[in-house]
Structures are given as structure tokens and as C-alpha cells.
Amino acid sequence: MCGIVGYVGNEEAVPVLIEGLRKLEYRGYDSAGVAVLGKPGLVVRKAKGALKNLEEKIKVETGGSTLTAGSLANSVLSGTMGIGHTRWATHGEPSDTNAHPQVDVSGKIAVVHNGIIENYARLRDWLIERGVQFTSETDTEIIANLISYHYKGDLLQAVLDAVGRLDGSWALVVISVDDPDRIIAVRKENPLVLGQGAGETLVGSDVPALLEYTREVYYLEDREIAVLYRDHVDFYNDEGKSIQKKTTHIEWDAAAAEKGGYEHFMLKEIHEQPKALTDTLRPRIITADAGGVNDTAGNKGAVTNNAKKISLEEIGFDASWAQANRVMITACGTAWHAGVIGKYAFEHFARIPVDVDTASEFRYRDPIFNPKDIFIIISQSGETADTLAAMRMAKKGGARIIAITNVVGSTLAREADLVMYTWAGPEIAVASTKAFTTQLMCINLIALQFGVLRGTIDPVHLNKYINALEAIPAQAEKILSGKENIQRFASLQFNKNKVFFMGRLFDYAASLESALKLKEICYTHSEAFAAGELKHGPIALVDTSTLVVAICTQTKLFDKMESSITQVKARGASIAVITWEDDAESGRFDRIADEKFRIPRTEDALSPILSVIPAQLFAYYCSVLRGLDPDKPRNLAKSVTVE
Ligand code: AGP
Numbered sequence: 009m010c011g012i013v014g015y016v017g018n019e020e021a022v023p024v025l026i027e028g029l030r031k032l033e034y035r036g037y038d039s040a041g042v043a044v045l046g047k048p049g050l051v052v053r054k055a056k057g058a059l060k061n062l063e064e065k066i067k068v069e070t071g072g073s074t075l076t077a078g079s080l081a082n083s084v085l086s087g088t089m090g091i092g093h094t095r096w097a098t099h100g101e102p103s104d105t106n107a108h109p110q111v112d113v114s115g116k117i118a119v120v121h122n123g124i125i126e127n128y129a130r131l132r133d134w135l136i137e138r139g140v141q142f143t144s145e146t147d148t149e150i151i152a153n154l155i156s157y158h159y160k161g162d163l164l165q166a167v168l169d170a171v172g173r174l175d176g177s178w179a180l181v182v183i184s185v186d187d188p189d190r191i192i193a194v195r196k197e198n199p200l201v202l203g204q205g206a207g208e209t210l211v212g213s214d215v216p217a218l219l220e221y222t223r224e225v226y227y228l229e230d231r232e233i234a235v236l237y238r239d240h241v242d243f244y245n246d247e248g249k250s251i252q253k254k255t256t257h258i259e260w261d262a263a264a265a266e267k268g269g270y271e272h273f274m275l276k277e278i279h280e281q282p283k284a285l286t287d288t289l290r291p292r293i294i295t296a297d298a299g300g301v302n303d304t305a306g307n308k309g310a311v312t313n314n315a316k317k318i319s320l321e322e323i324g325f326d327a328s329w330a331q332a333n334r335v336m337i338t339a340c341g342t343a344w345h346a347g348v349i350g351k352y353a354f355e356h357f358a359r360i361p362v363d364v365d366t367a368s369e370f371r372y373r374d375p376i377f378n379p380k381d382i383f384i385i386i387s388q389s390g391e392t393a394d395t396l397a398a399m400r401m402a403k404k405g406g407a408r409i410i411a412i413t414n415v416v417g418s419t420l421a422r423e424a425d426l427v428m429y430t431w432a433g434p435e436i437a438v439a440s441t442k443a444f445t446t447q448l449m450c451i452n453l454i455a456l457q458f459g460v461l462r463g464t465i466d467p468v469h470l471n472k473y474i475n476a477l478e479a480i481p482a483q484a485e486k487i488l489s490g491k492e493n494i495q496r497f498a499s500l501q502f503n504k505n506k507v508f509f510m511g512r513l514f515d516y517a518a519s520l521e522s523a524l525k526l527k528e529i530c531y532t533h534s535e536a537f538a539a540g541e542l543k544h545g546p547i548a549l550v551d552t553s554t555l556v557v558a559i560c561t562q563t564k565l566f567d568k569m570e571s572s573i574t575q576v577k578a579r580g581a582s583i584a585v586i587t588w589e590d591d592a593e594s595g596r597f598d599r600i601a602d603e604k605f606r607i608p609r610t611e612d613a614l615s616p617i618l619s620v621i622p623a624q625l626f627a628y629y630c631s632v633l634r635g636l637d638p639d640k641p642r643n644l645a646k647s648v649t650v651e
Contacts, residue, residue, distance in 0.1 A: 194232070
């Protein structure tokens with residue numbers, strides 16, 4: 009998410025920056041901006057919306073019909089060094105003010121940033137105490153002012169000092185009026201690449217921004233720092249010691265480079281899940297000694313458990329929410345599947361009645377509202393017409409609304425009472441993957457917090473679940489590292505026209521999402537069944553042409569699953585099982601399954617976050633093997649903004 013470009017050379021910087029940003033548009037964004045070091049000093053121009061809005065703004069100002077060196081030469085935007093950014097909003101909604109670059113109070117230091125600063129609230133208060141007045145809602149403006157605070161004549165040292173105080177993740181590119189010949193770039197958990205052209209040096213958040221200038225790029229590693237000059241780049245480690253780096257030759261063409269070397273956005277987004285899950289979880293978990301959060305009665309949305317706490321303070325969640333008599337969850341498609349899992353999670357962790365509905369049904373029913381109901385509305389885009397209609401209906405009925413969404417400033421985010429962002433980054437493929445698993449992360453956090461506040465989760469269990477949640481990103485990575493196994497299986501099964509997923513409890517909910525993936529991108533007739541329902545009808549469909557994928561992670565129901573699998577196997581179906589690795593109990597499925605996919609052990613209630621990943625990969629590979637485009641399935645739109 010977000011695109012970064014920096015340029016120092018001999019050409020006018022603005023056209024280079026705009027073209028670089030254009031190459032990064034695929035990453036998704038909601039506003040754009042550039043900062044140039046020119047004759048009058050630092051000049052910043054920003055615009056909400058498409059990159060062309062920024063371009064038009066600059067064209068009007070410089071009097072040119074195109075953005076050329078000629079039209080820029082006599083304008084304040086003339087300069088051969090600058091930084092540019094396409095922003096995907098995190099802190100603060102999309103607007104000209106919140107767009108990057110962000111500038112410090114002196115107007116001398118400009119910063120573009122990709123990532124999330126977790127301790128921004130504390131740093132903001134600290135800077136306000138020292139007289140800093142903020143103009144935006146961004147965490148990035150804090151970074152610009154921290155660098156400014158630490159600046160004692162050496163920009164590199166000031167960046168090092170400021171970065172040393174940040175928690176979270178970042179890719180930062182910094183310029184300063186007082187240091188007019190170099191750009192500083194530093195990263196943690198967000199990519200930055202650098203390239204050297206003839207008399208010019210560039211930095212970008214991805215290779216496409218550099219390809220016009222060079223195919224030899226340097227990948228910056230975590231905590232490394234790059235200092236860009238016109239004719240060379242210096243690299244340092246986080247202690248400020250000089251290091252040598254080797255270039256990598258880029259073979260990909262521009263289109264492949266946009267996808268980070270993956271064949272499709274969907275595969276890229278499937279692989280982004282470990283990082284997305286970390287981004288979703290980490291800002292919401294604090295250790296007891298981290299300070300800054302009250303621990304009594306959950307008044308600040310945080311609860312002590314001797315070791316770790318869930319903190320939902322950031323979203324304004326307080327104990328009053330947990331006094332609800334009933335939770336209602338409404339959403340569409342994949343987000344509704346997250347809601348079904350949410351229902352099970354709430355019942356399990358918080359012992360509170362939950363209704364879950366597809367928004368398209370809910371909005372035309374005659375639902376009964378009670379004053380103490382709360383609504384959780386889930387939507388990746390925050391713009392789905394049915395979902396918004398359901399939210400407005402619930403609001404009218406007097407319910408309080410928590411939104412779980414991926415898009416800052418979306419209609420859902422603006423109209424809900426509380427918003428919990430999934431921080432998954434832009435999801436471009438129509439079939440949702442990382443948005444789904446991060447929605448699950450969010451709903452589990454809310455359910456656990458409800459449990460704590462209602463006294464149904466004790467500190468020991470909370471700690472156990474937090475540890476399990478924290479292990480999930482690495483476990484997801486492990487599943488992804490075994491993707492060839494799933495690819496091989498897909499090569500045997502991709503022509504199947506009848507694929508049923510079945511499971512019980514959380515596995516049934518995971519089956520719903522797994523079946524939808526196959527429908528969406530393979531056009532396969534796939535269905536999900538609660539395994540216990542088979543004998544009430546669906547088993548009549550099963551024959552030798554059927555593939556049944558049994559998701560088996562609910563340990564207490566293994567006997568029941570074994571029996572259901574035996575029944576479909578007896579009707580000639582091929583059987584694949586997704587179950588735990590290193591688990592003596594799950595060994596029983598070896599005997600009856602034609603194929604097994606083992607996933608790392610987590611708590612039974614958290615299993616869908618992991619068990620859906622093999623199903624996502626299976627659908628992806630089947631789609632490719634069928635010669636389809638998994639990113640753009642027929643008849644489907646990414647965001648359904650009309651009924
Ligand atoms: C998911 O793969 C689908 N593209 C679709 O079901 C989607 O989840 C649904 O349209 C809801 O979208 P939203 O999350 O943006 O509201």
C-alpha cells in the first residue's frame with residue numbers, strides 16, 4: 009500500500025516523480041503529492057483522488073498543457089530533487105491535508121511514509137507538549153516533526169534518532185532544505201528499492217518506478233539506511249556504520265514488476281497475508297508494562313492479564329459496548345463469512361447471543377431492534393450498497409455500530425460509531441483473500457475483548473489466545489511455503505466440476521469461504537455444507553465425479569467428521585482433508601483421505617484464519633490451470649456499490 013518515489017538528479021524532478029507514481033498506481037491510493045527542493049525552498053503540492061488531479065493542479069499552476077521541463081522551468085516547482093507519494097489512508101481520511109508529503113512546523117523537512125506508526129498518539133502528545141501544532145491527522149506529520157526536533161545540523165543523524173523512537177512499520181523518504189543535495193531513505197517492514205541512472209538516483213517503494221532508469225536495483229533491508237546523491241548511494245546499518253550492498257538485475261517486464269514478480273495480484277495478496285495479519289494485530293496488543301493504557305474495568309478498552317492486553321482504545325471502544333444484550337453482524341459475501349465466524353467467536357469467547365445476516369436479506373426483513381443491541385458491520389471496501397443500507401437501517405433502529413473495514417474514509421467508516429481498520433492494504437484482485445483473514449483477526453480481537461469485559465475470559469485464557477494470535481502470521485507463512493503441494497493437487501483436480509467443502513462449527517464457516525473462492529474464480533459448482541447436514545439432503549449429490557474437501561480442525565468433533573468423510577467416500581467421492589499437523593488425533597484422517605493438507609496448530613476457534621489459506625491457493629491454481637484470469641473473474645466487480 010502507498011507508493012513512494014524519490015529523485016535526485018539533473019532533470020526537473022516533478023515529471024519524474026509523477027511518472028514514477030503512475031507506475032505505482034496499481035498499489036491502490038486515495039491521494040497523491042510531491043515535494044520539490046527548488047529555488048524558493050521546499051514546495052509541496054497535494055491532491056485528493058486520482059494522480060491526474062495532482063497533475064492537473066500542477067499543469068494549471070505552471071501554465072503548461074503537459075508536464076515538461078519547459079513548462080516547469082520558470083515555476084516555483086522547478087527543482088532537480090524531490091519526493092512523491094500516493095497515499096492509501098491509515099491515520100486520517102483521504103484529503104489534501106492528510107496526503108503526503110508531510111512537512112515539519114519549520115516548513116523545511118518533508119517526509120513521505122508507507123506503514124503504520126503504532127506509538128503515534130504518545131509521540132504526538134509529546135510533541136504537542138513541546139509546542140508543535142499539527143495540521144493533519146497523519147502519523148507521518150509526527151515523523152517530520154520528530155526529525156526536525158532531533159535535527160542538529162546532520163539530517164542523517166536526525167533521521168536515525170527519530171526512527172529510533174518509532175514503533176511499528178515504515179518506509180520513509182526524507183528531504184530537507186538545509187541538506188539540499190541528498191535524500192535519506194530508511195525502512196522497516198515496508199519495501200524500498202533504489203536505482204542509479206546516469207547522473208541521477210531514484211528510490212521507490214517498488215521496482216516499476218525505477219525501470220525506466222535502470223534494471224540494476226538495490227533492495228534496502230530492514231533498518232538499513234540509504235543516502236542518495238546524484239552520482240551514488242551510500243548505505244548504512246541502523247548503527248550508522250557504512251555497509252556495502254550488491255545490486256540485483258531485474259528481468260521482469262513492467263507489468264510483472266507491478267505484481268512484485270507474482271503472476272497475479274491474487275497470488276501476491278495471498279502471500280501478503282502474514283504481513284497484513286501482523287499489521288492488523290500488532291497495534292492492538294500491548295504488554296502490561298508498555299504503559300499508557302488504563303487497566304481497570306476496561307474503561308479505556310484495555311485489560312490487564314499480567315502479560316499482554318488487547319487495546320482497542322484507538323477505536324474508542326469502552327466497557328459500555330460490552331454491556332450489549334445482543335450482537336448483530338451484517339455483511340455481504342466474503343465479509344459475511346467473516347461474520348459467521350464472528351458469531352461463533354463471540355458465543356465462544358463472550359457468551360453473548362449473536363445474530364448474523366447477509367445485508368441483502370437483512371435490509372428487507374422486519375428485524376427487531378433492542379436499545380442495547382450493537383451492530384458489527386463488515387466490509388472490505390466500506391462501500392457495498394446492501395451493507396450500507398443495513399447499517400443505516402440499524403442506526404435508525406437505535407443500534408450502535410462498529411465497522412470493520414479496510415478503507416479509511418469509506419462511507420461505512422464515516423457513518424459508523426466506531427471503526428476498526430483491517431490494515432490489509434489495498435486489495436486489487438476481485439476475490440478477497442487478505443481482507444478476509446484480517447477481518448477474522450479483527451472480529452476475534454473484539455470478541456475476546458468482549459469476553460474480558462464480560463468476565464467470560466480469564467487472564468490465563470486471554471494470554472493463551474493472544475499468544476495464539478501472535479503466532480498466526482508465521483504459521484500462515486509456513487502454509488504458504490508449502491504451496492507447491494497445493495499446486496500439484498490442483499493440477500490433478502482443476503477440471504472437477506463438483507467440489508464440496510464440509511466441516512463443523514468454525515470449519516463449516518471456513519468451508520463457506522473456501523467454496524466461494526472456487527465459484528468466483530474457477531466457475532466451478534462448489535458448495536459448502538455443515539457436515540452434519542449431509543445426510544439431510546446434500547449427500548444425494550455425491551458421486552464419483554465429486555471432490556469433497558473436509559476441513560477438520562474442531563478436535564472435539566473429529567469422530568463426527570470421520571463418519572461424514574466415510575459416508576461420502578463410500579459414494580465414490582475423492583477426499584481431501586485440511587487438518588492439523590503434529591497432532592496425534594488428526595492422524596485418523598490419513599486412512600480415509602486421498603490427499604491431506606496439514607496446517608500448523610492453533611486454537612480451534614482461530615483455525616479459519618489458517619485453514620482458508622490452502623483453499624485460497626487451491627482456487628487460485630485451479631483458475632490458472634483452467635486458463636482463466638483469477639484477478640478479474642467474469643460478471644463480478646470488486647465493490648458492489650449498486651443493488
Ligand atoms: C469476495 O471474494 C467477493 N469479491 C465478495 O463476496 C465481497 O466480499 C462482497 O461483495 C463484499 O464486499 P465488501 O467486503 O467490500 O463489502
